[in-house]
Amino acid sequence: DDMSSQHVDLLLDALFSGGLSEPLIRALNVIAKALPSRRPLVRARLLDALTAVIGEDGEPYRPPGWIRPVLRPKTEEVLPPPIYVAPEHEPMILLSLDALANFSVEGICLLPLVRDCVSRYLECPSSGAIRAAAVETCARLLL
Numbered sequence: 564d565d566m567s568s569q570h571v572d573l574l575l576d577a578l579f580s581g582g583l584s585e586p587l588i589r590a591l592n593v594i595a596k597a598l599p600s601r602r603p604l605v606r607a608r609l610l611d612a613l614t615a616v617i618g619e620d621g622e623p624y625r626p627p628g629w630i631r632p633v634l635r636p637k638t639e640e641v642l643p644p645p646i647y648v649a650p651e652h653e654p655m656i657l658l659s660l661d662a663l664a665n666f667s668v669e670g671i672c673l674l675p676l677v678r679d680c681v682s683r684y685l686e687c688p689s690s691g692a693i694r695a696a697a698v699e700t701c702a703r704l705l706l
Contacts, residue, residue: 575608583612583655588662595667606668610676616659618680647689657696660684664700673704 578587591609595602648656660681681704684697 575604579608579612583616583658583662585658588658588666592666602667603670606666606671609662609666610668610671613659613663614676614680616655617663617684646683646687648684648687648693649689653690653693656684656690656693660693660696660700664696664703677701677704 578590581587588609591605595605663676663681677700681697681700684693685701687693687697
C-alpha cells in the first residue's frame, strides 16, 4: 500500500492535467476505493477541480473555519445575481454537479460549498438541466 500510495501521489497531477472529465472521476473512484489511505488526498483534489468549475471565484474549496477574504455587508444579505451559463460551458457544469452529488466525500463539511457555489445554480435562467442538477446535488449533499 505504501508503494502504491507513492505512485498515486505522483500520478494525480498527471490525471488532473487533462481537466475534469467522466473518465477522471471514474478513475478517482477506483483509486479512492482501492487505497483508503489516499482517499483524503483524492477528495481534496477533486473538490478543488469541481469548485474551479462551479465556484464563484474559481478558488479551491476551503472547509469551515477558513475565512474567505471577501467582505460581506453585515446589515443585509446580498444575493448573487443569477448565473447565466453559456451553452458551451453547460456540459462541464453538469459534470461537476453530478460528480459532487455522487462522489463519496464523507467526513468533509460541505454546507458552505452548497451555500456559496451549488445554490447559485438553483435559479440558472439559461438551463433547466443545470437547475435540476443543482437541486439533486443540494439534496444529496444536505441529506
